[in-house]
Amino acid sequence: MTDLLTSARSGPAPLIKGAPAEDTARRAGPAVVRGTRRRLGPGRAVPFGRLIGPVLLVALWWAASASGHLDPRILSGPGSVLSTAADLVATGRLQDNVLISLQRAGLGLLFGVTAGVVLAVTAGLSRSGEYLLDGPLQIKRAIPSLAMLPLLILWLGIGEQMKVTVIALGVAVNMYINTYASLTSIDSRYVELAEGLDLGRAQFLRKVVVPGSLPGFFVGLRLGVTSSWLGLIVVEQINSTSGIGYMMFQAQQYAQSDVIIVGLVAYGIFGFASDAGVRAIERKVLSWRRTLAG
Structure with a gap:
């Protein structure tokens, strides 16, 4: 964990004087080649995203009732x-x-x-x-x-x-x-x-x-x-x-x-x-x- 924090603070490795640019980039890792950072978190929050699950549940219930797969005597539509x-x-x-x-x-x-x-x-x-x-x-x-x-x-x-x-x-x-x-x-x-x-x-x-x-x-x-x-x-x-x-x-x-x-x-x-x-x-x-x- 400490090594990760240290490397994150220090940033990418500097170019080595006299070494080919391609070799230096290869040793520096994929982040230097692509110029991007991998996302490890859950992603950006969506407004009212917590309503998606309940809405899908109601939609499935409605579809099952409308298609006749749900007996109204057991569960009303x-x-x-x-x-x-x-x-x-x-x-x-x-x-x-x-x-x-x-x-x-x-x-x-x-x-x-x-x-x-x-x-x-x-x-x-x-x-x-x-x-x-x-x-x-x-x-x-x-x-x-x-x-x-x-x-x-x-x-x-x-x-x-x-x-x-x-x-x-x-x-x-x-x-x-x-x-x-x-x-x-x-x-x-x-x-x-x-x-x-x-x-x-x-x-x-x-x-x-x-x-x-x-x-x-x-x-x-x-x-x-x-x-x-x-x-x-x-x-x-x-x-x-x-x-x-x-x-x-x-x-x-x-x-x-x-x-x-x-x-x-x-x-x-x-x-x-x-x-x-x-x-x-x-x-x-x-x-x-x-x-x-x-």
């Missing part, structure tokens, strides 16, 4: 799903369920992110905090939040408090693991430099800890957003009377695959949009980094 979605919007049923689901996911995400960051900072910046918190949280990571549903139902019942708690637990673990790993991976030389400059605690947190932990924080946030939607899908099918999951569960009883797909599409749109939003904030906040993602 896009036209039927759009018609059903329009009916649900016209009656207000879809909007009501969507708002309730967004409220549950939003509260779970808020509480989970707050708890995860506080625990990560406590364990990452204090030995006593690490000894007290890291072990139990690593054990919790090995236990899926959904596996705790029976116990949480026993403690909290089957109301909104239990649903939000299940979502928050999944989010908090993701936030803690990634933020804590980012904090403990900060180069100790920066800490020594801060001590040498006699920085105060607040300055140390602002100039060293926050920039060093932000990459891990955003990774945890993206995983936490995904986890909030996964948890929401499950809890809304447990004795719920509202929400997208409840609407899908009711549709299952009457074999309404089009209504089920409308719910799945709604989950997918919200998940994709929320992840894209986190990505946009991450690019803006971490604009000082140069990465392969562009």
